[in-house]
Amino acid sequence: MTVEREGEFWPTRVAMLAELAHADALAIVLRPRDESFVTYAAHNVSPESSWRGGAQTALLTSALGGGPGDGAVNVPLLDGHVATAMRALPVAWREHRIGALAAFRVSGPFSDEESTNLARLAALVALELVEENTFWRIQRAAAELEARTKASSELQEIVRAERDPDTLLERATSGLARVFGADGVSIMLVENGVLSIRSSVGLPDAAKGDRKRIGEGISGFVAKTGQPLLLRGPVTGDERFSGNDPSIGDALVAPLRNGDHIIGVSSVKRRESSEHYDAADLDALCAIGVDIAATLSFVGAVARAEEDRKQAIALYELSRLGTLGAEPQQELETAVAMLGDVMHHDVVGLWVLAADGSAERRAFRGYDPAAPCVIPVAAMAGPFGEAFERQHRVRARCAIDDPVPPTWAAAPATDYVIAPVSAQGKTIGLLVLGRAGAPYTAAEADFAATAAEYLFEIVRSTDAASADEEATAGERKRIAQELHDGLAQELTGVVLSLEGAQRAFQRNPQVLGQQLAKATHDARATLADVRQYMGALRQSGPGDLGRPTTVARVIDDLKRQTGLAVDMEERGSERELDADLQRVVIRIVGEALRNVAQHADARRATVTLSYSDTDVVMTVADDGAGFDVPSTAASAEANGHFGLVGMRERAEAVGGRLVVTSAPHGGTTIEATIPYERSRATVGVLRAELLADDASPPTRPGILARLFGR
Structure with missing residues (x-):
C-alpha cells in the first residue's frame, strides 16, 4: 500500500536526505496502527516496494522493536543497480514509534558515523511528519467545522421557515442526524410536566414511547435545569441522573429554550466512533435548539390564534341558529x-x-x-x-x-x-x-x-310546549333576523369600506389616519351594539339563560372586542326574573360597559350583581377619566348621545332608578336598582317598544325608536 502525496516537497526532501546520508536510496516507511508497512516517501527505490517479506521487512520490524536494523539485502533500485546493504532506524515522536527510515547502499554497509547521521535524519523526519500531521489535522478540522457550520446554518434556516409543527420536528431530527453524524436523534416536548418523544431518527420502537417527568433521567434533568450535557459512554455513578443505553459511545443533550421557558429537549447520540463530540458540538446543538424552540413557540401561537378564530366563528354561528x-x-x-x-x-x-x-x-x-x-x-x-x-x-x-x-x-x-x-x-x-x-x-x-x-x-x-312561548320566541327571532340581515350587514360593509380606505391612505396618515381610525372604531362599536340587541331579543323565556351566564357573555364579548379588563362579582341569592326584566338588566350592563370601552379611557371595570329580597342592583364601576354628570346629561340628547338617557329610561320603565356618580379624572360608577314586583306592571312599555312596527311614535320616544330614527 502506498500513500500518495501531492507536490514536490517530500520527493525533494528525501533526495536531499539521501545525499546527506551518503545513501544510494532512501525511503520513509510508516506502519499505521500495527498494520503492514507503507511507503510514505522514497528516493531511487520503487514506492511499490513490498515490505511484507524478505530481509528488508525483518530489518524494519527489528528497528521498530528496538533491535538492530542493519543487514544484507537484495533490493532493485530505480537507477538499475541493486542494493546489497540496508540500514533501518526508527522514526519516533516522544514514546511513539510511527515508522522507520530505510537507507540502502549498493557497495558495502553503512559506517558507525553514517549510522549516527541517519539517526539524526530519522529524528528530523519524525519532527517534520508530526508537523505535517498536525497541519493536516487542523485543515481537516477546519473543513469539518466549515461543513458543519454550513449544515447547521442550512438546518436553522429550514427550521425558521417551517410553519407546520410536525413537519418542522421531522425535518429538524433528520437535519440533526446529518449535521452531527448521529446514529440516533430525538426531540422531546414538555406537556403537563411530562416529556414525550415527538420526533426521532434511528430509535427502536420501544424507545419511541419513552416518557419522562421533569427532573427524571437525563432528559428530565436537562429540562428541569436547562443545563446542556456532553456525555461519553454509558452513564453510571452520577447522582444527578442515570442512563439506560449502554451502547452509546457519546451523546449531546440540549434544552429547547425559548426565552426563560424550556419547552423540550433534543438528544443526539452516536455509538463507537473514532471522533468524539466536543464543547463546540454542544454549543451548536444549543443554538439549533433555540431556533427550534422559537419556531415551535411561534407556530404554536399561530395555531392557537387560528384555533381561537375557529372557536369564535363556531360560537357566533351557534348564537345565530336561534334567528x-x-x-x-x-x-x-x-x-x-x-x-x-x-x-x-x-x-x-x-x-x-x-x-x-x-x-x-x-x-x-x-x-x-x-x-x-x-x-x-x-x-x-x-x-x-x-x-x-x-x-x-x-x-x-x-x-x-x-x-x-x-x-x-x-x-x-x-x-x-x-x-x-x-x-x-x-x-x-x-x-x-x-x-x-x-x-x-x-x-x-x-x-x-x-x-x-x-x-x-x-x-x-x-321541548317547548307553550304556544304563547313559541309565538313570542318566533317574534323575537323575526326581529333579530331583520336586524342581522339589514342593519348588521350594512354596518359590516361600512366597516370593511372604512378599513380599506384607511389602508389606502396610509401614506398620508396626518390627513386622514386619525379620522378614519375613529370612524372604524365607532362603526365597530355600533355593530357590536346591534349584535348585543340580537342576543337579548333571542331569549325565549325567563328560565332560558340565567343573568350571571348572560351578563358574563356580554362581558366576554366586550373583552374580545376592546381588550378592556372586566371583573364580575355576585352577591346574595339569585332570583328568577321575568324575561323583560332580564332584558333590562342585560342591556343596562351592556350599555354601561360599552360606554366605558368607548369613552372612559379606562384600564379596568367591575360589574356587580347584588340580589336582595326586593330588588336586584347592578353596579358598573371603572377607573377611567370620568366626566361632569350634570353638563353631560344636559347636552347628551342634543349631541345625539342616548346611552345614559336610554339606561335611565329602561330602569324607570320597570319601576327602577339609575344613579350615575362621576367626576373628571375620578372614574365613573353607574348603579341601577330594579325592583322584582313593580316591574310586572310596567313590562308592557318595553314590549311595545320592541314590537311596535307601524304605531305612531309616543310623546317621548324610547331608546330603540331614537336609534332607528323613529
Missing part, C-alpha cells in the same frame, strides 16, 4: 354538524335528558345510526354520569378495542370531552365531543363547556 327560523331539531343537527366540521371532531353527540332521567341521543355525528340511542338511568355512570352529577366538563378516554364500550362513545374516537348543557344550575343534556389521536387539552375542554352552554336554548326549544 334562522328553522325547526328546533334541524337547528340541533346543524349545530352538531358545524361543531364536527369547523372544530374537526370525529364524534359529536348531543344527549338530552328525558323526564324519567334517561339520556336520549337527539343529534349526532360519527355514531353508528343503528347504535343504541338511549342511556338508561342505571347506565349513567363513569365520565358521562360524572359530568351530569358535577355539572362540569369531564375528559375521558375509551379504547377502540374495548369489548363493552359505553353507549356515549363511538368507534372512530379514543379521546373525549363531555360537557353539561346547563344554565342557572339546571342541566338538560350533555354534549359529547370525541376524536382519535390526541387527548383534549384543558383549553379545548373549556371551549366544549362554552359550546354546550350556547346549545342550552336550542335544546330547550325542542
Whole structure:
C-alpha cells in the first residue's frame, strides 16, 4: 500500500536526505496502527516496494522493536543497480514509534558515523511528519467545522421557515442526524410536566414511547435545569441522573429554550466512533435548539390564534341558529354538524335528558345510526354520569378495542370531552365531543363547556310546549333576523369600506389616519351594539339563560372586542326574573360597559350583581377619566348621545332608578336598582317598544325608536 502525496516537497526532501546520508536510496516507511508497512516517501527505490517479506521487512520490524536494523539485502533500485546493504532506524515522536527510515547502499554497509547521521535524519523526519500531521489535522478540522457550520446554518434556516409543527420536528431530527453524524436523534416536548418523544431518527420502537417527568433521567434533568450535557459512554455513578443505553459511545443533550421557558429537549447520540463530540458540538446543538424552540413557540401561537378564530366563528354561528327560523331539531343537527366540521371532531353527540332521567341521543355525528340511542338511568355512570352529577366538563378516554364500550362513545374516537348543557344550575343534556389521536387539552375542554352552554336554548326549544312561548320566541327571532340581515350587514360593509380606505391612505396618515381610525372604531362599536340587541331579543323565556351566564357573555364579548379588563362579582341569592326584566338588566350592563370601552379611557371595570329580597342592583364601576354628570346629561340628547338617557329610561320603565356618580379624572360608577314586583306592571312599555312596527311614535320616544330614527 502506498500513500500518495501531492507536490514536490517530500520527493525533494528525501533526495536531499539521501545525499546527506551518503545513501544510494532512501525511503520513509510508516506502519499505521500495527498494520503492514507503507511507503510514505522514497528516493531511487520503487514506492511499490513490498515490505511484507524478505530481509528488508525483518530489518524494519527489528528497528521498530528496538533491535538492530542493519543487514544484507537484495533490493532493485530505480537507477538499475541493486542494493546489497540496508540500514533501518526508527522514526519516533516522544514514546511513539510511527515508522522507520530505510537507507540502502549498493557497495558495502553503512559506517558507525553514517549510522549516527541517519539517526539524526530519522529524528528530523519524525519532527517534520508530526508537523505535517498536525497541519493536516487542523485543515481537516477546519473543513469539518466549515461543513458543519454550513449544515447547521442550512438546518436553522429550514427550521425558521417551517410553519407546520410536525413537519418542522421531522425535518429538524433528520437535519440533526446529518449535521452531527448521529446514529440516533430525538426531540422531546414538555406537556403537563411530562416529556414525550415527538420526533426521532434511528430509535427502536420501544424507545419511541419513552416518557419522562421533569427532573427524571437525563432528559428530565436537562429540562428541569436547562443545563446542556456532553456525555461519553454509558452513564453510571452520577447522582444527578442515570442512563439506560449502554451502547452509546457519546451523546449531546440540549434544552429547547425559548426565552426563560424550556419547552423540550433534543438528544443526539452516536455509538463507537473514532471522533468524539466536543464543547463546540454542544454549543451548536444549543443554538439549533433555540431556533427550534422559537419556531415551535411561534407556530404554536399561530395555531392557537387560528384555533381561537375557529372557536369564535363556531360560537357566533351557534348564537345565530336561534334567528334562522328553522325547526328546533334541524337547528340541533346543524349545530352538531358545524361543531364536527369547523372544530374537526370525529364524534359529536348531543344527549338530552328525558323526564324519567334517561339520556336520549337527539343529534349526532360519527355514531353508528343503528347504535343504541338511549342511556338508561342505571347506565349513567363513569365520565358521562360524572359530568351530569358535577355539572362540569369531564375528559375521558375509551379504547377502540374495548369489548363493552359505553353507549356515549363511538368507534372512530379514543379521546373525549363531555360537557353539561346547563344554565342557572339546571342541566338538560350533555354534549359529547370525541376524536382519535390526541387527548383534549384543558383549553379545548373549556371551549366544549362554552359550546354546550350556547346549545342550552336550542335544546330547550325542542321541548317547548307553550304556544304563547313559541309565538313570542318566533317574534323575537323575526326581529333579530331583520336586524342581522339589514342593519348588521350594512354596518359590516361600512366597516370593511372604512378599513380599506384607511389602508389606502396610509401614506398620508396626518390627513386622514386619525379620522378614519375613529370612524372604524365607532362603526365597530355600533355593530357590536346591534349584535348585543340580537342576543337579548333571542331569549325565549325567563328560565332560558340565567343573568350571571348572560351578563358574563356580554362581558366576554366586550373583552374580545376592546381588550378592556372586566371583573364580575355576585352577591346574595339569585332570583328568577321575568324575561323583560332580564332584558333590562342585560342591556343596562351592556350599555354601561360599552360606554366605558368607548369613552372612559379606562384600564379596568367591575360589574356587580347584588340580589336582595326586593330588588336586584347592578353596579358598573371603572377607573377611567370620568366626566361632569350634570353638563353631560344636559347636552347628551342634543349631541345625539342616548346611552345614559336610554339606561335611565329602561330602569324607570320597570319601576327602577339609575344613579350615575362621576367626576373628571375620578372614574365613573353607574348603579341601577330594579325592583322584582313593580316591574310586572310596567313590562308592557318595553314590549311595545320592541314590537311596535307601524304605531305612531309616543310623546317621548324610547331608546330603540331614537336609534332607528323613529
